[in-house]
Amino acid sequence: MKNISVIGAGTMGNGIAHVFAQSGYQVAMIDVSEDALKRAVDTISKNLDRMVAKEKISVQDKESTLKHIRTFTSLQEGVAGADLVVEAATENVDLKCRIFRDMDQHAPAGAILATNTSSISITLMAAQTKRPEKVIGMHFMNPVPIMKLVEVIRGYATSDEVTGTILELSRKLGKVPVEVNDYPGFVSNRILMPMINEAIETLFQGVAGVEEIDTVMKLGMAHPMGPLQLADFIGLDTCLSILRVLQNGFGNPKYAPCPLLVNMVTAGNLGVKSGKGFYSYSAGSKELVVAPEFRR
Template sequence: MTISTIGVIGAGQMGLGIAQSFATAGLKVILNDINEAALERGLDTILNSLERLNSKGKLQESSDAIISRITTATELTAMADAQLVVEAVIEDEVLKQQILSELDWICPPNTILASNTSSISITRLATVTKRPDRVIGMHFMNPVPMMKLVEVITCLHTSTETYNSVIEMVNALEKVPVSAKDRPGFVVNRILIPMINEAVFTLDEGVASASEIDSAMQLGAAHPMGPLALADLIGLDTCLSIMQVLYEGYNDSKYRPCPLLKEMVDSGLLGRKSGRGFFDYS
């Protein structure tokens, strides 16, 4: 299957990074969001990102040439021209299912529908479509243009053809695919988010301060960023959502979210995107 046009749903941080990566690889991209202003800001964000990379000599062509391959649309019907659509909206299973169900009606039968979910079951997402064999997970890492890993998640229905096409596409992006079964959290978040949650427990129990916990992991475990600063970068609401998926998916108390994490999310302290989390970014 020849893939030349990619649809990306969601002009948030992840969606913009995914769109930029596909456009940089020479593919046409249709970037969708219900908010026209978000799309305009998104294109500016991508252009600024490209210009920074260009100034460091990391692009093969001009920023303008790359961004010219990205068109925007506020209607999902624009995805009818795409051979691969990557859904990259917030971690809300009902919303993701609604989008995939609509795409199933809009897109040609051979279009691959992928989700950038970080923890939600691909099997459950696939069941709302009439093409479960062409539904797959493509979990990009943040920041997408810089991070090499893409988790490729298959469910019981995902066809070998779909899997091979996506692996080939990840390689074309000069990223590294890692295959994972459809289990809660997949690989990275099953390991990473419980570690972050344990760091929150360590803080909540008064074992050490936030800065001391992060320094200990940076200096003692050679982590480039401490777990609490990383949680702020990811978003505490996203961390909590993933922990809840793990807790419900495995029915194991070791995945219970720390009460402090819940309290902070309820208080609107979400990390960098809100200006304050475990650290102050105001």
């Protein structure tokens, strides 16, 4: 396996492209937006600069990594010759299904088709293709160049051979793969999202403030980041989408998103990506400031 195509140049897509390119694979990064592709390459370059500054890689390593990345606005051109295609588009069922139909049509017959989805059914996406045995989930964690875990999700028809190939490939990237089966939220978000939702409910009901809730979980439960700060980092819209996948998939009211979360997303307060969520974010500042409406 030498040629990797990554569909989507956002936070996850550029991170996935980064780790494959740094490991010596030829990477085609695909997005409909030229600007998004340019920003993605700039982000990868800046992240590599940080690694050079910390003496984790050399300048030559950085240059080699960037030379392994090509960009495309055409999916058909970008997946030609791919051994593996990794879809990393927005967490939207209809969009992902459409992309999988396109991937199946244009990628070589022997190519494995993977998705970086954090909650959506692998089996559903595989059903859009004529190669369901070659469809699998590769759920990387954010930030991809740093986080070690890859949740490898088997769809209903995913073959043992494809699963073994992706597990081994993940190890070659320096990751720790964990094999799980295809049920809503898999393992990571089936456990994480109800916790985040409960933290939002705790705030919504006035039990404690933003800082208090996060401090309890950081100091009491040894979490590196409080659940409300983590929700901001993930994106409140993404959290809401995953909770709705869980709610619809299991039909259980315990997964229903908190009304406060729904209102914040409707208002456009999405966390770090929008500059405001449970905390306020300003460019260049690392200070954690509670959003005005949540200050006591």
